Amino acid sequence: xxxxPEVEVVRRGLASWVAGRTIEAVDVVDAxxxxxxxxxPEDFRGQLEGALVLDAVRRxxxxxxxxSDPDVPEARVHDPGAGPHTALLAHLGMSGQLLVEEPEAPxxxxxxxxxxxxxxxxxxxxxxxxxQRIFGGLAVVPLVPTHDSGPGGRGDSDxxxxxxxxxxIGRDPLDPLFDPEAFHLRLRARxxxxxxxLLDQRLVSGIGNIYADxxxxxxxxxxxxxxxxxxxxxxxxxxxxxxxxxxxxxxAGGTSFDSxxxxxxxxxxxxxxxxxxxxxxGRACRRCAAAGEGGVIVRERFMNRxxxxxxxxxxxxxxxxx
DNA sequence: CAGCCATCCTGGGGGC
DNA sequence: TGCCCCCAGGATGGCT
Numbered sequence: 001x002x003x004x005p006e007v008e009v010v011r012r013g014l015a016s017w018v019a020g021r022t023i024e025a026v027d028v029v030d031a032x033x034x035x036x037x038x039x040x041p042e043d044f045r046g047q048l049e050g051a052l053v054l055d056a057v058r059r060x061x062x063x064x065x066x067x068s069d070p071d072v073p074e075a076r077v078h079d080p081g082a083g084p085h086t087a088l089l090a091h092l093g094m095s096g097q098l099l100v101e102e103p104e105a106p107x108x109x110x111x112x113x114x115x116x117x118x119x120x121x122x123x124x125x126x127x128x129x130x131x132q133r134i135f136g137g138l139a140v141v142p143l144v145p146t147h148d149s150g151p152g153g154r155g156d157s158d159x160x161x162x163x164x165x166x167x168x169i170g171r172d173p174l175d176p177l178f179d180p181e182a183f184h185l186r187l188r189a190r191x192x193x194x195x196x197x198l199l200d201q202r203l204v205s206g207i208g209n210i211y212a213d214x215x216x217x218x219x220x221x222x223x224x225x226x227x228x229x230x231x232x233x234x235x236x237x238x239x240x241x242x243x244x245x246x247x248x249x250x251x252a253g254g255t256s257f258d259s260x261x262x263x264x265x266x267x268x269x270x271x272x273x274x275x276x277x278x279x280x281x282g283r284a285c286r287r288c289a290a291a292g293e294g295g296v297i298v299r300e301r302f303m304n305r306x307x308x309x310x311x312x313x314x315x316x317x318x319x320x321x322x
Numbered sequence: 323c324a325g326c327c328a329t330c331c332t333g334g335g336g337g338c
Numbered sequence: 339t340g341c342c343c344c345c346a347g348g349a350t351g352g353c354t
Binding site: 001002003061091092093094095133135136199201208209210303304305306 | 348
Binding site for chain 2: 032093094095110131132133134135190191192196303304
């Protein structure tokens with residue numbers, strides 16, 4: 001399942017392969033993948049055809065391509081303060097892929113949307129949205145200046161332009177603007193369990209079920225640990241563990257062990273070999289084994305999902321909040 | 323407002 | 339071999 005490292009790998013691929021090209025044609029193969037575009041597939045196509053892709057931007061697991069507005073060329077071009085006003089917004093959901101392919105490549109089984117891009121340097125390409133489970137989708141949305149938890153007192157022109165759909169998404173742990181001390185204080189103010197908090201994209205973004213379990217294992221914390229009892233060293237351990245697991249995944253190009261997810265050019269990653277908790281039910285905890293101890297990874301149902309933890313180094317806490 | 327849960331969705335896989 | 343059911347989980351809307 002794409003989490004922050006996978007989405008960031010896709011973003012980088014889009015920035016290098018798609019930015020600078022024009023969208024020449026749009027084929028919505030399955031309208032369900034644009035159901036979050038309020039005006040329907042025809043409007044989706046009309047708004048994209050002829051648009052120039054300027055960049056590829058990410059906030060948490062939301063990804064968007066800022067577009068030049070082809071309908072108002074003159075006025076905008078001569079206004080130095082005018083940035084892009086719309087973007088192609090994408091969320092990969094559980095199984096979404098954005099693939100940059102040669103037009104001759106055969107259609108994928110779950111191809112949902114095909115964007116034909118302008119030919120650059122004799123390299124014609126299509127951007128294809130492929131999605132089996134249809135939790136993800138595409139939409140053309142306005143970009144609006146949006147405050148976040150950063151320093152205030154600035155004018156509108158200095159605020160980041162992001163889609164309203166992503167306005168509530170917090171900074172991710174690898175973002176320079178992520179504030180570990182503020183994160184700690186917000187955790188302490190919550191009345192819930194730590195895994196619920198990690199999965200709340202408003203508090204910290206980019207973490208899904210897999211990296212949540214990996215980070216909790218790294219920090220030796222149980223998923224039901226009450227957030228209001230966390231001590232500063234524990235939060236620091238957790239932030240360090242999240243950054244470590246995400247950083248390693250990013251270097252490896254995303255986990256993509258699901259085989260549904262591959263990166264923007266269709267190549268699989270291989271980070272799954274180094275997962276310590278997720279998917280290892282019944283196997284020995286590596287850390288315990290290295291210390292000559294007998295901790296075992298168990299799978300438990302939590303939040304209608306699977307959670308993996310070590311019985312020994314992630315014991316059930318007092319006052320657990322399930 | 324904060325917390326939390328059901329729901330969306332498809333296809334692979336196990337059981338029989 | 340075919341059928342049924344479970345399972346995967348990100349984000350949202352609507353409860354309490």
